[in-house]
Amino acid sequence: MKTFRTLPAVVVALVVAASLPPCAASADEGQWSPEQLAEFDPTAWEALRARGLAFSPAQLWDGKGGGLLIASVEIGGCSGAFVSADGLIATNHHCAFDALQLASTADRNFLENGFVAKDRAGEVEARGRAARVLVPKRIVDVTDRVRGAKSAYARAKDDLERYEAVELASKEIVAECEKSGVSRCRVASFYDGLFFRLQEQTELKDVRLVYAPPRAVGEYGGEIDNFRWPRHTGDFSFFRAYVAPDGKAALHAAGNVPYRPAAFFPVSSRGVAEGDLVMVTGYPGRTNRYLSASAVKNFEEWFYPLRSRTYIDLIAALEHASASAAKAGDKEAPLRVANAIKSYANQETNARGQIEGLRRNGVLARVRTEESALSDYLAASKQAPSEWKTALTQLEAALAEDRQGQERRFYLEEIERAGGLLNSALTSVRWAQERAKPDLSRDAGFQDRDVERARQKEKEVTRSLTPVPQRRVLALLISRSLASGPSLALVQAFGAGATAEAVEKKLAAMDEGTRLAGEEVRLANLPAPLETLSRSEDPYLKLATALAPELAAIRKKRKETAGAMLRLRPAYLSALRAYRKSLGRPVYPDANSTLRMSFAEVKGYAPREATLFLPQTSTKGLLAKETGIEPFATPAKVRDAVTRGDFGAWGDPQLGGVPICFLSNADTTGGNSGSPTLNGKGELVGLNFDRVWENVAGDFGWSPIVSRNVSADIRYALWMMDRVDGAENLLRELLPAR
Helix, strand or coil, X not given: CEECCCCCCCCCEEECCCCCCEEECCCCCCCECHHHHHHCCHHHXXXXXXXXXXXXXXXXXXXXXXXXXHHEEEECCEEEEECCCCCEEEECCCCCHHHHHHHCCCCCCHHHHCEECCCHHHCEECCHHHHCXXXXXXXXXXXXXXXXXXXXXXXXXXXXXXHHHHHHXXXXXXXXXXXXXXXEEEEEEEHHHCEEEEEEEEEECEEEEEEECCHHHHCCCHHHHCCCCCCCCCCCEEEXXXXXXXXXXXXXCCCCEECCCCEECCECCCCCCCCCEEEEEECCCCCCCCCCHHHHHHHHHXXXXXXXHHHHHHHHHHHHHHHHHHHCCCCCHHHHHHHHHHHHHHHHHHHHHHHHHXXXXXXXXXXXXXXXXXXXXXXXXXXXXXXXXXXXXXXXHHHHHHCCCHHHHHHHHHHHHCCHHHHHHHHHHHHHHHHCCCHHHCCCCCCHHHHHHHHHHHHHHHCCCCHHXXXXXXXXXXXXXXXXXXXXXXXXXXXXXXXXXXXXXXXXXXXXXXXXCCHHHHHHHCXXXXXXXXXXXXXXXXXXXXXXXXXXXXXXXXXXXXXXXXXXXXXXXXXXXHHHHHCCCCCCCCCCCCCEEEXXXXXXXXXXXXXXXXXXXXXXXXXXXCCCECCECCCHHHXXXXXXXXXXXXXXXXXXXXEEXXXXXCCCCCCCCCXXXXXXXXXXXXXXXXXXXXXXXXXXXXXXXXXXXXXXXXXXXXXXXXXXXXXXXXXXXXXXXX
């Protein structure tokens, strides 16, 4: 069993990709893939060692499934970390949110009251997004096979064919990778299709809840504090991965045993201080560092404003309808919609932050200036290929075409994602359509490898069904879709220009006539042929069957656009890279939900004139914020322990209480939720969970001045276990030498 001591770090020289030469950069900008670490300029490692580096690049990632980074896992769209030899995983509370909701009832509400397993027998099966854990295994370059000179990509006659060629090649590679039955694999695109890499991960299928604080701790500050500093949020939770007695991955079963990871991050009881070097490792979802000006403008002026307006109204609808349902006797209604409200609220706050940040940071003007300079550079270059010189013009034409009808598309796709019975009906129809194709030709998420997860999702629907709130959301989306553009299926079902009230009335009648509220019916529909579903008189299946061709047309158009991007974006990025290299500036890969590492320093910032934010918060500030009214209402047992100064070994004299959160200048984004923040010895000191308000638009560009991420200090979790919840079993496991 290995444990690792890791490096605190500030990167001073970096590479852009495993296949590209090193490029100098400063500070902590960049989300670096494991294989890139070996390409850092040697002087970078010397600088890191001088500041506390304890490892060589090979000790971080040896390319053979070993190294520090194999302890960093993916869990339900979030990041996490193994923190014990017995498969204990640390991640954020908000990453455990739906698992806590799905395990709760009105009388046993783990979401509101927290959860503590005092022994292994008390651990509860995790459902929802956290029901699977993916452990890194290997990364292999497959660019030549996906888009090499002899590939179907090279022979493609149009953009749709090009997209489908890449998809088919990727699925063939994935199928070969998954033949053993123990891995989950995917092919990821880097630099928007310039390189492709196979990511192989071990998939663990038995995950159990171990520990989570009450919601009032894990979500302290709510949306008021979301993306803000200072924070006092205990955004942490713990799971455990289990396997069959023979060590192989297996579905949840009583006889399973804790998974023994090849490596884990020991937990530090000493914490961090300002100026310490740290690193954040995890699975950042998506950044947009190299968009053209028109794409940035569309995000700033259309997409984010529309998302914000829409989600504000959806949240209000869910809150009002669930409160009314609770008053009418459905006590679990607020619990069942809690995850949907949280998800919409986080995305809405993010949208407002993106708009403000894009404007404040002058991103559009900066991109326009760079585009102009790039054009001048290419015009003066005799070596630049012709496709570089025409890439931007062609790219802009493709983007302009894609923006036609985008509002109609937005609402129809929101309808498809809205959950509830229509979502189940649409899912079953989509499965029937995809099953008619060869497995490798099906859309992602609808192959044989995805059947088990699809069935599990339908089982989870049962725990979140809330007819009145869900049809109110659907009614809002349908009425706005009818106003945004023609949809024959929706016009036939609800009438042209139907108001939300009229749509909701029709949906109420559909609820009376459907059988989809029954889990057995929904599960039976998943393998049903399209002919059977089309003959059904169920009102939701009839609507889904009618909507399916319109949604399929949207997907086809998206594929054509993606094919155009595969043709144009690599040329544009190659030109941009050459131009930036001439200036000594890097072009590192955008985040794409693959394993990355970001180096950082514990550091405050000055968001505006005469304002300086220090990088750490504690229980002292928690009491100062306390109002007794949500979202600033700490549970009595926590508040009382703080008030009487019962800090045990976890207090920090410099802060005047137990540390709660800290800032660093790590380069993070969505998907980094739950990422382990590590000190110079490879010990876990925190869990990344947010960015500051001034850095929400950091997806479009990193800034040394305001790019700050927020981590929950692990000492707050240890204090909660020790002085509040009496989870001595977990303390012994996390700190065996204590």
